[in-house]
Amino acid sequence: MPTAGFLLWNIGGQPFDARLSRLLQTYPSDLLILVEPGNAAAAMTTALGTFTAVSGPCASVMVYSRLPKTKFRTILSSSRWLLLTVRQPGVAEILLAVAHLPSKREANEYDQLNAAFGLSQDIRDAEQERKHTRTLVVGDLNMNPFDPGVSMNRGLHATSTRQVAEWESRAVQRVEYPFFYNPMWGCFGDRTPGPAGTYYRAASHAVNYHWNIYDQVLFRPALMDALEELRILDHDGQESLLTGNGIPDTKSGSDHLPVYFRLNWDKIRS
Numbered sequence: 001m002p003t004a005g006f007l008l009w010n011i012g013g014q015p016f017d018a019r020l021s022r023l024l025q026t027y028p029s030d031l032l033i034l035v036e037p038g039n040a041a042a043a044m045t046t047a048l049g050t051f052t053a054v055s056g057p058c059a060s061v062m063v064y065s066r067l068p069k070t071k072f073r074t075i076l077s078s079s080r081w082l083l084l085t086v087r088q089p090g091v092a093e094i095l096l097a098v099a100h101l102p103s104k105r106e107a108n109e110y111d112q113l114n115a116a117f118g119l120s121q122d123i124r125d126a127e128q129e130r131k132h133t134r135t136l137v138v139g140d141l142n143m144n145p146f147d148p149g150v151s152m153n154r155g156l157h158a159t160s161t162r163q164v165a166e167w168e169s170r171a172v173q174r175v176e177y178p179f180f181y182n183p184m185w186g187c188f189g190d191r192t193p194g195p196a197g198t199y200y201r202a203a204s205h206a207v208n209y210h211w212n213i214y215d216q217v218l219f220r221p222a223l224m225d226a227l228e229e230l231r232i233l234d235h236d237g238q239e240s241l242l243t244g245n246g247i248p249d250t251k252s253g254s255d256h257l258p259v260y261f262r263l264n265w266d267k268i269r270s
Contacts, residue, residue, distance in 0.1 A: 003262050004067060005029040005031070005261075006030070006033065006260070006263070007024065007027060007032050008033045008138050008139070008259040009035070009259075010034075010036050010100075010256035011035070012038075012255060013038025013040050015043040015044050016253065017043070017047050018047075019253060020048075021047040024047065025237060026235075026236060029260070031065050032051055032063070032065075033064075034062045036100065037061070041053075048064060052064060052066070054084070056074030056077040057077060058081070058098075060099075061081070061139060063082065067088065070087065071085075075126060078122075080099060081122070081139070082097070083097050083122060084098070091265045091268065093130065093132065093134065094134045094135070094268065095123070095126055095134060096136050097123055097138070097139075099119055099138075099139035101143065104143075112142065113155065116141075116148075116152070120154065120157070134220060134222045134269070136217070136218070136220075136223055136263075137217070137218040137219075140215050141216050142214050143214065144214070145158065145213055145216065156180055156218060158180040158182035158216075158218045168221050178220070180219060181220070181221065181224050182216065182217075182218050182219075183227060188211075188213060194231050194233070195257055198212070198215040198232055198256055199211075199255065199257070200247040200248055215256055215257070215258075217259060222268065223269075226267040226268045228262045228263065229262040232257050233258040241254075
């Protein structure tokens, strides 16, 4: 299997059996990552019929796969993120980090920074132990790509361009910090295909972005070439995931929009 499809969706604990089934049929997926699964995942027997749970226990995220002959192992499980190794025949091992970081509704910037620092350190520790940096981060980060927890050196240190990410790292106060590449920057606003973000918030604050990209996919440079497709989804193949006003339809769906991407295994750098 040269390529694999990934579907990420924060379902908010809701059993979207029919909608998820249509999404998986319309956007062929081999790995399904559910954020805030609650008890809903167990109830979605139709949608998950061909998938097997492959992640360890975590209240915030679950990972399902239908990749044949692929081995998954949970090497770290916390309340906010999971780290898994993914091994497929003939393909170099990758490290998959799946996260659901604290919400802006319940945490301040310092809380979010603290969580991002912790996730970043766990990833770097795992990379050092595994002796490679073929790392993929997927999840609801509850921060925009420009927020400090995502962009800061001690956070996830995710940059908007492949050119910068190719440097692999940069020094701050004579200490090197590795880069992630964050292609979600290219999905912002109404001059891009698809929705303007993954989450809409109409807050009565002095600064309100309205559209946000909280649901993100980050790549270490070793995986950048493997990304073949990336999109924010606003349709399940039969019905829109948006209201008539063009924002996420929370009555029949989630307040988050799904993210779909495809990787070409053959283009992963060893």
